[in-house]
Amino acid sequence: MPATPELKARAAAAVEAARAEIVDLSARIHANPEPAFEEQRAAAWVAEAIARHGYAVELPAGRLATAVRGRLAGGKGVKGPRIGILAEYDALPGLGHGCGHNTMAASGVGAAIALAALRDAFAGEVVFLGTPAEERGSGKQFMLDDGLFDGLDAALLFHPGDRDMVGSILLASEDVDVTFTGRAAHAAGEPWEGKNALDAVVLLLQAVGLWRQQLPQHARVHGIVVEGGTAANIIPDRATARFMIRSTDQAYFEAMRERFRALVAGAAMMADVAGEVVFSGGSTTMKDNPVLAGLWTANMEAAGRDDEGVDPEHIGSSDMGNVSLVLPTIHPTLAICDHGVPWHSIESRDAAATPRADETTLLAATLVAQTALDLLVDPSLVVDAWRAFRGEA
Ligand SMILES: [Zn+2]
Ligand SMILES: [Zn+2]
Numbered sequence: 001m002p003a004t005p006e007l008k009a010r011a012a013a014a015v016e017a018a019r020a021e022i023v024d025l026s027a028r029i030h031a032n033p034e035p036a037f038e039e040q041r042a043a044a045w046v047a048e049a050i051a052r053h054g055y056a057v058e059l060p061a062g063r064l065a066t067a068v069r070g071r072l073a074g075g076k077g078v079k080g081p082r083i084g085i086l087a088e089y090d091a092l093p094g095l096g097h098g099c100g101h102n103t104m105a106a107s108g109v110g111a112a113i114a115l116a117a118l119r120d121a122f123a124g125e126v127v128f129l130g131t132p133a134e135e136r137g138s139g140k141q142f143m144l145d146d147g148l149f150d151g152l153d154a155a156l157l158f159h160p161g162d163r164d165m166v167g168s169i170l171l172a173s174e175d176v177d178v179t180f181t182g183r184a185a186h187a188a189g190e191p192w193e194g195k196n197a198l199d200a201v202v203l204l205l206q207a208v209g210l211w212r213q214q215l216p217q218h219a220r221v222h223g224i225v226v227e228g229g230t231a232a233n234i235i236p237d238r239a240t241a242r243f244m245i246r247s248t249d250q251a252y253f254e255a256m257r258e259r260f261r262a263l264v265a266g267a268a269m270m271a272d273v274a275g276e277v278v279f280s281g282g283s284t285t286m287k288d289n290p291v292l293a294g295l296w297t298a299n300m301e302a303a304g305r306d307d308e309g310v311d312p313e314h315i316g317s318s319d320m321g322n323v324s325l326v327l328p329t330i331h332p333t334l335a336i337c338d339h340g341v342p343w344h345s346i347e348s349r350d351a352a353a354t355p356r357a358d359e360t361t362l363l364a365a366t367l368v369a370q371t372a373l374d375l376l377v378d379p380s381l382v383v384d385a386w387r388a389f390r391g392e393a
Helices: 005-017 019-031 040-052 101-117 139-145 197-212 250-271 290-302 320-324 346-351 355-377 379-389
Strands: 056-058 068-073 082-087 125-130 154-156 159-161 172-181 219-227 238-247 274-283 333-335
Touching: 005 019, 005 101, 005 290, 005 355, 019 040, 019 101, 019 355, 040 056, 040 068, 040 101, 040 125, 068 101, 082 101, 082 355, 101 125, 101 159, 101 355, 139 274, 139 320, 154 290, 154 320, 154 355, 159 355, 172 197, 172 250, 197 219, 197 238, 197 250, 219 250, 238 250, 250 274, 274 320, 290 355, 290 379, 333 355, 355 379
Parallel strands: 082 125, 082 154, 159 333
Antiparallel strands: 056 068, 068 125, 172 238, 172 274, 219 238
């Protein structure tokens, strides 16, 4: 038996009944931005909110101090589909919630609250996962490795954006930390004794800039200088930089890593310093699940929102890609602002704390809850989703 319109209306009403709680959580997280792996307050607030609604909560869950897991059995028994509701809450260093993860955290909590209110309607289990470190570090990969996604049949979340978009193209991505080590010397007294580590960073940035000319449309490389010396009269013996490399083509991405390594080696050789490269926090391309996407689309259209389609010029990365390679996953976007607002900007940060963002957060909570209900009350859809995941007709 599929989820009835009446049950879905009850999900919307349950979200509406929790309006104040959801909107307040979004505002609090927005006003207290915490970067990747340091989301102590957000994790505590999220955990507290779902515990209040009957979830058995673990904080921390697994090795990450700010990861949360909350579990709630259906009123008709725990045997049945196990549906994951995901929530990110990390912010961007120096900017705040320029990716709007406060709205995602609040909508995930809102969906969890609605499902708790409707638990008598289903068998199975709702598993809420608070997932740290999306902007850097790919926290979800740690949670996958810790077994926190084991046994789940679907992973659902909503990401805010400047358009309504069901699908997503994600670039494979990796964080790259580069350290050059030279020899310090008095920059005026005996510069010939020095080996300038900052020179290597400058050369690397130039090499990356030239490399970019030959990169295909689907590839990206970008970075910042983290440490460039300590005083103008000391030749820097240490300089560090942080980059990200990305591509929608997993195979090409692997080749980019090797090329980047070569650029670092070349810069080190030219500056006569040592160079070290550390890759970490890898995220993969996305495997969208058409069955889950179809359910989301139907719920979204019933709410009067249409899929505007993926804009191939505006693509990013997410550790939801990693999840999507393990179980049926979707990563839909709903607009919290007008088209053309640049993401990871002051404008997008401010857009994430407006009445319009709040309304979208509430709608997203409803759509996530309704899509979860579709799966919970009709396990044949879970079978279909896994079939699609495996590439079977
Ligand atoms: Zn984001
Ligand atoms: Zn982001």
